[in-house]
Amino acid sequence: MRRSSLPRKDTLDHLTRLYSASDDPWDHRTSAYEAGKYAATLAAIGPGPFREALEIGCGNGTLARQLALRCTRLTVMDCIPAALQAARQVLAPLAQVTVIEGAAPQDLPRLDPDLVVLSEVLYFLTPDEIADLGRWLRDHATGPVIAVNWTGPTDEALDGASAVALLAEALGPGTTDHHEGFRVDRFDLPG
Template identity: 55%
Template sequence: MPLESTLRHLDSLYAGSDDPWNHRTSPYEQSKFAATLAAVGEGPFRNALEIGCGNGTLLALLAPRCHRLIGVDCIPRAVALARKAVAEHPHVSVCEACIPAELPALQPDLVLLSEVLYFLGEADIHQLAAWLLARRPRIVCVNWLGSTDESQDGTSAMQIFQTALGTTGRTTIHDRYRIDVFD
């Protein structure tokens, strides 16, 4: 699916709901977030970045482990929702940006990519990986194992990402998703 089409699709999802994937209420999502936070580690992280933060549910859970945390999303409504979700955390900011073209000027020690890689094209994944390689943060990737409406699924996106990084991470396979950690 071309980027413009993907952005329209995500925009329409957020136009219809402030929680299109039921992040706040789904036991599956809560379990996945707990596994994600376990993979992230306790921290504290000096400068953390969540790319594709959506409505900010996971961003708010990550906030206590970070001295400074930036959430990034390309959908304006998601950015507004994420800002509300982290309003009680003054050390967290949320910005609207399309990744990888608009990556923030930051030297992160943690980057979280939760169900975002398959929204990127192969060239964008390579560009993101190059940005990460230049900074050497801990990277935690969460990818859905089912089919997507995108040009690739989580497994193929992760294969592209691993190739671009030149390494494989520690992988744990869960019921319907995988978590890869790169140190």
């Protein structure tokens, strides 16, 4: 049974505070570590093209800008307006991209994606929310679900490994690539 129909207020407050100080709170645009992580993420995703891709928790759109080149259509969502403002700006030239405001799993769009990217977002969700997201993925998604997670401690209740383990309870086992400081998990959902 879900405890709440809304994302946790403390998580939203924490994210809002981060984005009020900077529209790039994790240095996605400039950090060599993030650039390496994006390269590993795109390698796990493969070349595509994907008919209908979805990135949940797109932040300021840095990864989405690269991902879009492999997608016929890409929908990206985030729950923080300041992040979306930055994402809309960088993604505006890419006609295949739609940017929507919302929190997963509560506001997931009406799509049947053939690629879902969850990059550094799962540990912001509660266990119940990850279970609901997993059910939605089983019902709506086909093809790869790619989960990228920092392997150190987080400021949230979950860390990356426990968040992925909860997703695997819903989706079944995936494959894991371990990198310095992060992991990339791939779940292949049947068509």
